[in-house]
Amino acid sequence: MEQYQGWADERFGAVADAFARNYADFPELGSAVTVFAGGRKVVELWGGIADERTGRPWEAGTVVPVFSCAKGLVAVSVHLLAQRGLLDLDAPVSRYWPEFARHDPEQDGSAAQGSAKQIGNTRRAKEAITCRMVLGHRAGLPALDAALSFEEIAAWEPVVRAIEEQRPLWEPGATYEYHGHVFGFLLGEVVRRITGLTPGAYFRREIGDPLGLSAWLGLPEAEHGRLARLAEAEGRRPMPGPEHLLTRIVTMNGALVFPGLDVPHGWNDPALHAVELPGAGAVASATGLAGLYAAAVTGVETGAGGRTERLLSPATVTDAIRELSSGAGFLGFDLGARWGSGVVLPSPSFRPMLGARSFGNDGAGGQFAFGDDEFGIGFAYTANRMIGHGDARADRLVEAVRVSLGG
DSSP states (O other), X not given: OOSOXXXXXXXGHHHHHHHHHHHHHSOOOEEEEEEEETTEEEEEEEEEEEETTTTEEOOTTOBEEEETTHHHHHHHHHHHHHHTTSOOTTSBGGGTOXXXXXXXXXXXXXXXXXXXXXSTTOOSOGGGOBHHHHHTTOXXXXXXXXXXXXXXXXXSHHHHHHHHHOOOSSOTTSOOOOOHHHHHHHHHHHXXXXXXXOHHHHHIIIIIHHHTOOEEESOOGGGGGGBOOOEEOTTOOOOOOTTSHHHHHHHTTTTSOXXXXXXXXXXXXXXXXXXXXXXXXXXXXXXXHHHHHHHHHTOOEEETTEEOOOSSOHHHHHHHTSOOEESSOTTSOOOSOEEOSSSBOOBTTTBOXXXXXXXXXEOTTSOEEEEETTTTEEEEEEESEEOOTTOOHHHHHHHHHHHHTTO
């Protein structure tokens, strides 16, 4: 029996073979992979179980929480605003959001606060933090000191006020550390100040709805019936203690849980999916994510020979893929990741892709999506079995795309 449904162009048969092997070689539950080439869909495969409790099968339209793949939705939106001349990525955040710099350590003479080590005395003012620094995880604001409730996070404004109060943990620009949820709220508030829309609403208006993409920051109630249920594989590494900066980054000081699946406000709770968590809370299908990156780098076919214009110009992509951060960060970890402006760049030890112009984002459950305008590819893999660090399921599929393109 085949391990999947759907189809793949003959040229991309290696992707179908790799997708089937994933079910033999990994504790796969349900998953999907979609590939666009030159704006045309060439692979759309799905298989397995969407809900382990009921046995509901994964279907073509199944969506799943994709965690930090959300950063791709935000990054494309931000680069689109910059391309339209509405946002200067190298201008201070405070140009668009004046209150952001109201608690400036250079102005009030106080040192940065936080439980982690600090670099110097944050001599550079918070007023100097740019959107580019946030996109590269270099702003010194990876976590908040404020202990917000789930309800306050869902309300948006309390997070904005907490970011305004927050002092950098290091001199902005001096080093980097993953900005987790703050990435989405901080850039999202800049989007709101410019457009009047939260990032989820802006994404839907400008990109998601016009292109018919199944990808949301804040899942509409009408879409809940398509949602796959997450399941955790055995052997995942536990999170460090609640005071550790990494845990504070991932859980917003304990207001969220991770992996925390079947608990109130956990990652299988519809109440969480309805909240706009633009740093790590997107819900999407593989076709929705692949379609986003295909639209960004080539445009996509619309039927009857039509085709949309590509969302991001070659110059915009070139700007996005300039490396900003790599190596050991503030916490001393070096997983081999390379960051451009809001996007993960190719790295043999972290995220192998296709070439120098590949860029994308991955998710904590093993999900991965990227685009490449040299090869004209939009790719996405989604799954509901959370395997954890070292998960090679998506990498195997990317390698199959490489083989299909001729090595």
